[in-house]
Amino acid sequence: SQTIHQWPATLVQPVGSPLSLECTVEGTSNPNLYWYRQAAGRGLQLLFYSVGIGQISSEVPQNLSASRPQDRQFILSSKKLLLSDSGFYLCAWCKGGYNQPQHFGDGTRLSIL
Amino acid sequence: AQKITQTQPGMFVQEKEAVTLDCTYDTSDPSYGLFWYKQPSSGEMIFLIYQGSYDQQNATEGRYSLNFQKARKSANLVISASQLGDSAMYFCAMTLIRGDDKIIFGKGTRLHILP
Numbered sequence: 040s041q042t043i044h045q046w047p048a049t050l051v052q053p054v055g056s057p058l059s060l061e062c063t064v065e066g067t068s069n070p071n072l073y074w075y076r077q078a079a080g081r082g083l084q085l086l087f088y089s090v091g092i093g094q095i096s097s098e099v100p101q102n103l104s105a106s107r108p109q110d111r112q113f114i115l116s117s118k119k120l121l122l123s124d125s126g127f128y129l130c131a132w133c134k135g136g137y138n139q140p141q142h143f144g145d146g147t148r149l150s151i152l
Numbered sequence: 153a154q155k156i157t158q159t160q161p162g163m164f165v166q167e168k169e170a171v172t173l174d175c176t177y178d179t180s181d182p183s184y185g186l187f188w189y190k191q192p193s194s195g196e197m198i199f200l201i202y203q204g205s206y207d208q209q210n211a212t213e214g215r216y217s218l219n220f221q222k223a224r225k226s227a228n229l230v231i232s233a234s235q236l237g238d239s240a241m242y243f244c245a246m247t248l249i250r251g252d253d254k255i256i257f258g259k260g261t262r263l264h265i266l267p
Contacts, residue, residue, distance in 0.1 A: 071253050082243065082259040083197075090253075127195060137185040137247045138204050141255055143197035 041066035045130045045144030053152050058103075058117040060147050062130030065111065070132040072113040073141060074105055077127040089113060090135070125151045154179045156244050156258035164264045171231040173261050175244030178225060184248050186227040187255070188218065191241040200242075203227060239265045 045062045052058060064070050071090050075083040085098045087105035095105050102121060106114045113130060127148050131141040155178040165171045177186065188200040203211045203218045211218045219228040231238055244258040 073254075083257045085254060088254060129195075129197060131197070133253060135253055137183065137253065138202060139253070140187055140199040140202055141197075142199065146195045148195070 041132075041142065043130065043132055043142055043144045045147060047147060048145060049148045049150075051150045051152060052120050054122055055119045058115070058120050058124070058149070060115040060128055060130075060149075062113045062115075062144055063111055064113075064132045067111070067132070067134065069110060069135075071135050072107060073131040073133075074113065074115050075129040075131065077129060077146075079126075083129065087115070120151050122151050125149055154181070154246065154248065154256050156246055156256050158244055158258035158261050160261045161259075162262045162264070164266055165234055166266050167236060168233055171234050171238070171263065172219070173229040173231075173242050173244075173263065175227045175229065175258060176225055177227060177244075177246050179246065179248065181248050184246055186218070186220070187245040187247070188216070188227075188229045189243045189245060189257075190238075191243065191260070193240070197243070201229070234265050236265050236267060239263060 042065045073088045074086040076086055077083050089095050089107045092107055103117050127146050129146045130144040133139045133141045157176045184205045186203040190198045190200055201211050201213045201216045201218050203220045210220050215232045217230045241260045241262050243260045245255045247255050
């Protein structure tokens with residue numbers, strides 16, 4: 040069966056520090072991969088998605104970036120974090136196709152001090 | 153533009169009662185998929201149920217059913233015999249048949265089940 044792993048679960052970082060969140064999927068090949076951010080009590084905002092290795096589409100201009108160095112690995116990064124980057128970050132995958140649900144990792148709670 | 157609207161920010165329901173969570177959507181594309189997700193306080197997003205735009209029958213998954221009214225562009229989630237564990241945030245979402253498989257999420261409804 041397919042599983043998705045996302046880490047770390049919780050992260051506290053100072054303003055201006057770098058960021059690296061990692062997500063890996065097991066049990067499937069060539070998945071679509073997604074990064075979302077969720078502010079407290081709010082809906083999900085799509086940040087990046089990828090349909091293949093090295094293919095990244097950005098939804099919202101910001102100081103974050105994403106990379107997909109391997110088929111089942113998706114990384115969210117920042118060179119310098121802002122206070123506004125605080126939130127709950129979720130990684131997701133799907134097989135592809137409009138009738139396929141996205142499956143989510145457990146999320147990372149990021150606090151910027 | 154495509155849009156998902158959930159008009160109920162919060163609901164309180166007595167345990168064992170049925171619950172209906174409202175969702176309306178807007179798209180000019182004839183081909184789309186509709187999903188409901190549950191997010192407990194722990195944060196993970198759990199897929200509940202799917203309905204395709206060409207499906208003739210309403211989707212059901214255990215205690216969950218989707219009341220799909222295509223002409224009204226509504227896709228309400230019905231939870232039968234609610235349980236305390238159903239307390240969570242619920243999101244309605246839509247995908248379009250295109251190449252990127254992006255999902256559009258509503259803002260969610262927070263459901264509280266009362267003992």
